[in-house]
Amino acid sequence: MDNSTLRTVQVTRYVTPLREGGSLPAIAEADDGFLYALKFRGAGQGSKALIAELLGGEIARALGFRVPEIVFAELDEAFGRTEPDEEIQDLLRASKGLNLALHYLSGAITFDPVVNKLGEDLASRIVWLDCLLTNVDRTVRNTNMLMWHKELWLIDHGAALYFHHTWDNWQEQAAKPFVQVKDHVLLRWASRLEDVESELKGKLTESVIERIVQAIPDDWLDGREGVSPGEARGVYIQFLKMRASASGIFVKEAQDARERII
Template identity: 50%
Template sequence: MPRVHQNIPLRTVTATRYVTPFREGGSLPGLVEADDLGMYVLKFRGAGQGIKALVAEIVVGELARRLGFRVPEIVLVDLDPALAKAEPDEEIQDLLDASGGLNLGFDYLPGSFDFNPRVRDPGAELAARLLWLDTLTLNVDRSWRNPNMLLWHREVWLIDHGASLYFHHRWGPGWQPADEYRYDAADHVLLPAAGSVVEADRALRPLVLPALDEVLTLVPDEFLAADPAFDAPADVRAAYRAFFARRVERADAWVRALEDTRAARV
């Protein structure tokens, strides 16, 4: 079973076989087998969302893990574009060709299926904490249309955080975090089930910055060096930390807004 907590660097594996695409994802992730005989859902660096989506996956996924959520193990996957030679689909060939080197993999959870809170109650505490986490990280991709949660071994597992931290697609020289960010929680899949967001905030807010320092070290320098807005990976890490520091500092305001949204829905 994938680990719930992970306080060591991300493992690196080598893809040995491309198995099948997951066509329901906009970035066309695929299932691969690796040299450790594990199976991983692969997110490609050459996909349309680019390397920043992989950075968001690591930062938000590993932060979520340290805040007590279940997240499949995240690994770095070394991909040889030569694997494309065995693929008849031209779109997949192009994606493999464009993704040589380090990519991102997620431990495959066999037998898991999409979690539907209308079928199974997630519990008011879990719902409130996840609503809080997604607001903190500006995750716009946890709606009824696309809940990005799996049920596996009777537990809820979080997946697909590449759409989080949307601000990093628009930053540049001199960037500073804003005091407020646009986030509409009204469409969040767990809003109707959520308990007190104030209680969730009280439990989770003190954990964010201490956990973040460790999480940011997990992002490969190679991924951060690809960001043209900064001169060095250390500068990119400092920018992410500045965002979270400001987000935590301003949490009273967005927690009140979440509570108002929740009260109006209830």
């Protein structure tokens, strides 16, 4: 799939919240007849969480991981007026327009490191990806991985790229080690980080990064710290390029953290 041409679907039915919590993602049905895990722009972190979800998911796909199809999800202004839950109704009202959704993997089960064993190569690839993305949300408490038809799928990258929540010193952030890797659910098995590094960096070319970043809708970027949508996209592109170039820094941090736990 061309990462710059995500499909757009119209949300037709709110089915059920996915979990408790501030962001209240939901299972929803769209006009193509499929169910989606819908992430709302009106939730706590707003469009920044959707940008991280889009960039993280499509970069993971470009690097060869299984990620459910990501689509733009259009929410009509009138949608949800009949929703009895007041909190959900407020969320739907605040999320009119373009949101983000992932194809719902019906019947998938949450990855459990005790039950589901991964090889060291795959574990190393996922740890490398999450260090690149500064993804703090792949822990034992919340693995954000699913087993579906005996295959591993990566989901929920909305907590990645946390530099954009302050937008300060992004150049410095791009070259920093990822100290939160110490809590990564797969770190113990990630013994091949140096071996997978050059292959993954080779796949993450400048053109791949640019194509993925260009998919961010303008209105998700409007008003971003006084910069235009085009300038904001430029920061994301440069951050990801610099982050990949400096991967030796976060690989060493991950290796040191792994040595401390094995």
